[in-house]
Every structure is written in structure tokens, then in C-alpha cells.
Amino acid sequence: MTNYQEINAWKLKKNFTLIEASFLLTDKIPVKLNDEYLQDNTSEMLLDKLIKTVETDEDGFFYLCGYPSTNQYCSSASGYDEKHKVFAPPHKNVAFPKIAFSSFANDNNLKCEVFSPLTDKEKLKINRKGYETRLLKIMDNTILDFWINFDPSQPDTAPKNIDVVNYIKRYGVKGNIAEAMATIIRHESAPKGRRKKID
Incomplete structure (x- = not known):
């Protein structure tokens, strides 16, 4: 061999x-x-x-x-x-x-x-020392799909909160819980409020 x-x-x-x-x-x-x-x-x-x-x-x-x-x-x-x-x-x-x-x-x-x-998903899991629940798995998937490539120096790379909430709801999560989960995983340096329209 x-x-x-x-x-x-x-x-x-x-x-x-x-x-x-x-x-x-x-x-x-x-x-x-x-x-x-x-x-x-x-x-x-x-x-x-x-x-x-x-x-x-x-x-x-x-x-x-x-x-x-x-x-x-x-x-x-x-x-x-x-x-x-x-x-x-x-x-x-x-x-x-x-x-x-x-x-x-x-x-x-x-x-x-x-x-x-390690994959990005494994790194997220390791930060919790392997602990997992159904909602944590959903948050991991959401982070990977919406936040993993966010660049604080480029505010436009932040996803819209409504898109994140709707994504979480697709897993059968109720509205208020989905909104709370979206808030928890939202990067603290992400812009707040509505985005300005570009002419």
C-alpha cells in the first residue's frame, strides 16, 4: 500500500x-x-x-x-x-x-x-464546543448564506433584514422568533435603518 x-x-x-x-x-x-x-x-x-x-x-x-x-x-x-x-x-x-x-x-x-x-459551518459549531439545537443549526445556515461574506468596510454587503427573516421563516420558525434570531446574528457594525435610495 x-x-x-x-x-x-x-x-x-x-x-x-x-x-x-x-x-x-x-x-x-x-x-x-x-x-x-x-x-x-x-x-x-x-x-x-x-x-x-x-x-x-x-x-x-x-x-x-x-x-x-x-x-x-x-x-x-x-x-x-x-x-x-x-x-x-x-x-x-x-x-x-x-x-x-x-x-x-x-x-x-x-x-x-x-x-x-475546517469548513465555515464546522468553525461555527466549534465556537459552541459542539453544542447544537435545531434553531442553532438554522442560525448557522443563515449566517453562512447571508453574513459570512459581510465586510464592515463595505456596508452594502450587509443583507436586508427582511430577507434574513423570510429565510428563517422558511424553516417553519414563527415570525417573532425569526425576527429575534435575525437580530441575534446581525453583525453589530451593519448599518441600521432603511438604506438610502441611489438615484
Whole structure:
């Protein structure tokens, strides 16, 4: 199997361990010898950075860029009481979803095949650490269709509020809620009031 074919095979995976990602983030194929990955200096440095990026919640569960571990490793804690718990760092085999590593790559300006650049929609989702509801999805779609290319230095690039409201209503959202959603996503530097007619 060629390197290109191997990269494509890794692309099909949905979840990755920290040590696997430490290779793939620089387009290197993880190679094992006697069940241990053969790390170079680059992958060791990336693994260390990944481990330091992982956060631990109050119950000891791990999160990378807002996304929970997918193999449910839980950190053991030491300390005097609940307020002074110290959690152990994640093991290199703790796994996270692909989008968590795409977010890490995006934050650290790493370009790689497996964790390709995030789409605008994925970036919107990451800002909420993966949290989604039906109305948030509708707002994401509206932002992508109306506001993603807005340029504050060019007021005419702002959409008309009525167009935004009507778009949201197409999803079955009631009038007053659609208007509130349009207000929430409206850029603060967008011009207010009716536009002047050009002769």
C-alpha cells in the first residue's frame, strides 16, 4: 500500500487516539513495532502539546477543543477533597472525534490531509464546543448564506433584514422568533435603518 493509499485509509476513520494524531497532523503514517508506535521528535512534541491541550472536567472526563473522549477514559484524581482534586493527564491512547483534531490543527496552523481545514459551518459549531439545537443549526445556515461574506468596510454587503427573516421563516420558525434570531446574528457594525435610495 502506498503512502497516499494509507493516508486515504486513515481519512475514513472517525476517531483517533492522541498518539495516532501526533503523526497524522504532519502527514506521517503511524508505524508500530511490537505494539508500540515509533515516534520521532516531531510526533513526540505534538503528542506533548495535544496532552497539554486536553482539558479535564470535574468528573475526570477528557475534552479536546471542546469535544469529549470517545473511548471514555476517565482520569484518576488525587487531592484532599472535592475542591482540591488534581487529575492525572490523559494517556496517549485516549481517543477523540476527528473534528477535535481538525480544530486543533486549525488553531495551530497545521495543514494535513487527514485533518483537513475546517469548513465555515464546522468553525461555527466549534465556537459552541459542539453544542447544537435545531434553531442553532438554522442560525448557522443563515449566517453562512447571508453574513459570512459581510465586510464592515463595505456596508452594502450587509443583507436586508427582511430577507434574513423570510429565510428563517422558511424553516417553519414563527415570525417573532425569526425576527429575534435575525437580530441575534446581525453583525453589530451593519448599518441600521432603511438604506438610502441611489438615484
